[in-house]
Each structure stands twice: as C-alpha cells, then as structure tokens.
Amino acid sequence: MTSREQPVRRHSETQRTKENSGTETETCPECSGDIVGTDTEERTCTECGLVIDGQPIDTGPEWRAFNAAERDSKARTGAPMTNTLHDKGLSTTIGFDTTDVYGKAFDSRKRRQLHRLRRWNRRAQTEHARDRNLLQALGEIDRMASALGLPEPVRETASVIYRRALSADLLRGRSIEGMASAALYAAARHERVSRSIDEVTTVSRVDALEIKRAYRYIDRELGLGTPPAHPSEYVGRFASELDCAEETERLAREFIETVVEEGVHSGKSPVGIAASALYAASQVRDRQLTQAAISETADVSEVTIRLRYREIFSAVGIGNDR
DNA sequence: ATGGTTTTTACTGCGTC
DNA sequence: GACGCGGTAAAAACCAT
Numbered sequence A: 001m002t003s004r005e006q007p008v009r010r011h012s013e014t015q016r017t018k019e020n021s022g023t024e025t026e027t028c029p030e031c032s033g034d035i036v037g038t039d040t041e042e043r044t045c046t047e048c049g050l051v052i053d054g055q056p057i058d059t060g061p062e063w064r065a066f067n068a069a070e071r072d073s074k075a076r077t078g079a080p081m082t083n084t085l086h087d088k089g090l091s092t093t094i095g096f097d098t099t100d101v102y103g104k105a106f107d108s109r110k111r112r113q114l115h116r117l118r119r120w121n122r123r124a125q126t127e128h129a130r131d132r133n134l135l136q137a138l139g140e141i142d143r144m145a146s147a148l149g150l151p152e153p154v155r156e157t158a159s160v161i162y163r164r165a166l167s168a169d170l171l172r173g174r175s176i177e178g179m180a181s182a183a184l185y186a187a188a189r190h191e192r193v194s195r196s197i198d199e200v201t202t203v204s205r206v207d208a209l210e211i212k213r214a215y216r217y218i219d220r221e222l223g224l225g226t227p228p229a230h231p232s233e234y235v236g237r238f239a240s241e242l243d244c245a246e247e248t249e250r251l252a253r254e255f256i257e258t259v260v261e262e263g264v265h266s267g268k269s270p271v272g273i274a275a276s277a278l279y280a281a282s283q284v285r286d287r288q289l290t291q292a293a294i295s296e297t298a299d300v301s302e303v304t305i306r307l308r309y310r311e312i313f314s315a316v317g318i319g320n321d322r
Numbered sequence B: 001a002t003g004g005t006t007t008t009t010a011c012t013g014c015g016t017c
Numbered sequence C: 001g002a003c004g005c006g007g008t009a010a011a012a013a014c015c016a017t
Helices: A068-074 A108-148 A152-167 A176-190 A197-203 A208-221 A232-241 A246-262 A270-284 A291-298 A302-316
Strands: A015-017 A025-027 A043-045
Touching: A108 A152, A108 A176, A108 A197, A152 A176, A152 A208, A176 A197, A176 A208, A197 A208, A232 A246, A232 A270, A232 A291, A246 A270, A246 A302, A270 A291, A270 A302, A291 A302
Parallel strands: none
Antiparallel strands: none
16 A cells, blocks of 8 residues: 555546547546546546545346346346347247246146247247348348449349348348348359459448358358359459550450460459459550559559469460560 | 468569659 | 569468368
C-alpha cells in the first residue's frame, strides 16, 4: 500500500467529456484523472482513488439456489433475446409435460391434441424462418448483382441455387450473406459472365474466405458442376476499365483463344490470363497499357502478368521481336 | 495434414525520359 | 530521380489427396 491516504468519498456528480461520441471517457471531478470500472462495480479514479457512484448494481438474481433443480424452480426469466433467430428467440414453445397445472396426468385425447399443437407450432415457426431467410437472401443477391452489373438471368440462377441450398438444408451454421454471395458467384460463372471472388467480395458484406468456403460447399453438395471460368469473360471489363483501344481488346481475345486451344492455360488463373493477354496485345499494338495499371484493375500481381504474357507470346508464335 | 503448383511479396538492377 | 520493366528467392495461397 502507498503511504498516501486514499480518500474515500461519495460523489455522484461526474463530469462526462465527449458526450455522444461512442467511447465514453469520464474524468475525475477532483483531479481530472481517468475513471475506471463499469456500472456493475465501483468506479474509481486512477489518479486519486476517488470513488464515483459507489453503489454497484448487482445484475445477478436476488435469490440463491444450491442445485440445478432449485435454480429452475426459482428462475423467473428465460434466455436472452437474440437477433440470430428470426423471432428474436421470443417464440412460443410447447413443453413436454404430460400433466396439467394441478399435476394431474392428461388423458390420451388431451395428449394427442398437445402433440398436434406442438407439431403445427413447430411447422409454422420453421416456415416463417425460411421465408424470412429467403427474403433476406434474395434481397442481398439483387443488391450485389446490381452493384456488379450482372444481368437478370444471373439473378434468376442465383435465386434458384439459393433455394436449392435452402431446401437441401445446407444453411446450417452458415451466414445468409455468405451463402447468397456464393450463390451469386456460382450463378455468374454458370451464365458465363464470371466475376472473381475478389469482385464479389467488394460488394458483399462477408469476406473472401467465407464466400469461397460457402461456394465450394454448395458446388459440391448440390453437384453444380460449375464450369471453369473462361479468361475472355474478364477481358471486356478490364479493357473498359482501362479504357484501352478496341483493337487491343480484340487482339487480346485472339490471344486467349489460341492459348486456350493450346492448353497452355490449364491450371493457371483465368483472371491472370485475361490480364496478361491485354498486356501482350497492348505491347504488340500501341504499348499504352502498363503492367502496373493492369495489375491494379485486374487485381493480379505484376509478376504474374510478366510470367503469363511471355507464355502467351510463345504460344501465339511471336518471337522476341516484340 | 501434406505436398505440389501457382501467385504474391519484396527487393534489386537496368535503361530511358 | 522517377518510371517502366525484368528477374529472383522466399512466403503465401491454393488445391487435390
């Protein structure tokens, strides 16, 4: 202990700085030191030891229980509210007691009735949950699709995929967001207007890893058999984003055709090939595009572009005469 | 988990404007 | 000196097993 006497006084008036700014910092009225402690315990000043509002709130129960059964019988509250359930956890559940409030056993007629009630109650709830789930997911798909400029048929396909996943019970423990993103990603590839995972990520509320995981899961479980993305699916967008010459884009597409026919592309990322083909084409024609610029818009490293475009050149039979 | 392949990161050096 | 490019080694990511 320090030799300094710690003053213990009650003081209910506190100065609050930064009134409405998220993190609330309190300052001691005596020495303007920092106040530590939460509502449930004593709050004290770190500098002078002044106790602020020293009447902690006990959030626990006011009764005591010595075993689980006793706790059950004394507790008057249930599970906390949650937003992860469609009804915030506030739905009715029909218990499994076989006795009425007086402890008298139900007759068989009553028991059958209860059984029916339980069943319909459960059905109504899960139907409801599914509807809400679907509604939210379809909304998300729509939003992301517009953001990515994907046409109507892709949204259709995405909804179908999502519905299939839902009815196949693939949603357990997975986020609606992630699943919706994955469904959209898969749909775009099926409709041959692929977007990269990275692109989907930019408009999704979940990260790339989750989308990837969800995608692989539904692709496998639903037997989607998603075809590999063709490099030329990316060329158009990259070209317009870089606003390069029409002719360069056309040449890039030619290169890609050749490369694909030769099979040089297998195993390599289609995005990288598309980017490199553009670079290669630009080198042949006007040399307007830099590796850095393409790397930026296509999200492919410059190294990869270098590696690929050399392969492209040798595949299309362009020597080192640039 | 593992191992093979591809991609990225980080860095260095060269020629040009 | 900044820029565009090439090359390399090592790390990281990816993918099938």
